[in-house]
Amino acid sequence: MNDRLIGRAGFLGLLGVGAAGLFYGRNVQDYLGRVVPQQLQAIIPTSGWRIYTIGNSIPNIPPATYRLAVGGMVATPRSFTLADLHSLKRVEQISTFHCVTGWSVKNVHWAGVRIKDLLAEVQPRSGATAMRFTSAEPEYNDSLTLDQALLDDVMLAYEMDGGPLSRPHGAPLRLVIPEMYGYKNVKWVTQIELLPHPEAGFWEHHGYDADAWVGRSNGFSV
């Protein structure tokens, strides 16, 4: 065998493996996630969350001055303090969080309020079919249809994994919709509006799907 072919073959082989990884890397990662023990996985610093923001700062909202404004097509627009939200029926759930870029966090423990319990306080008017969640992070917002927002495990969370929601995760209040990719799970929610129809949010303006179902949107297929 030509001596030069050995190095060339190794080089091209590496490129081939890397190129295949662009398409199948996720499957390999999922497989490793199943067979490698949790303790060993914890060595990788980002085996859990990654903190994404679109701007240059992480919103810092003092809980005491926090207000959630709920308005739009409702009979009684209202501003909620954190204490008001805590006085609504508290629910807990354990669900998996999926990011569209390819990472997931399993078994996240959330506590907060269901959308229906919040809406009962403001009485949506007939004709309202969607909700827009606006973040304290400038320019970030996203919409859900009412049907999506009223799914069984959608909530506005104020606690995560047994403690108050932390600043990087959207304190004091974030949307949690496990069926959809992370970009629909708006962090630092300060305003909710009832709308006649859903409006394109920040990432939809970048070509992302409005209905961001995990595993069957944004080019993913089951």
Next chain:
Amino acid sequence: MATTPMRGSAARTGSVSEAVATRPGYVRRFTVTERIVHWTHAAAFFALLASGLVLYLPSLSIWISRRNLVKNIHIWTAVAWAVALVAIFVVGNRRALREAWREVETLDRDDRRWLVGARAPQGRFNAGQKLNVILTVAFALLFAVSGFFLWLGERNTAYRLDGAVTVHDTLMFASLALLVGHLYLAVIHPTTRHALRGITRGDVREDWARQHHSKWAPPKT
């Protein structure tokens, strides 16, 4: 150890990688172009590593928090890296680069024996250095491609590739391991660290070359 003093073939072919004397007792190992390529890549690598880690590690992301700025630094550093390397190739000593790559790709019988622990005579690059270059170049290309698709996929989901994040992350860990080994041999390990002079000033001691790269070093006169 008794290595057979083999006649350096490069020494008589007029090749750019020929071990010509630069001053008494020293021979040229790297041309200016090769050294500029090395340091351009090294500088870009560290800038990309630093900004990339801020984007990647949650603790650093939270601490620095200016994600948009860091992302722009990361992306524009990558663009500058690619432009610089293309520019060096266009205006630099292309023959030297082609010659170096030809040497790197060629793993002869001595190299294969060297890789399994035998004391086989080595050329201008030993087999380990050849593997290092092959891995570094392949990683760089894959970093660029996976990074490009991460950038593009964020703008249009039609171009989002499932494994781009996994590939980019895996490459980071692999190149970090490679870098640690490279730095150890280049800066710390007593018998190999003289090589640092070759990549900074271009030339190395003739006796050192004869000991470590006997197939390339000029025969003892």
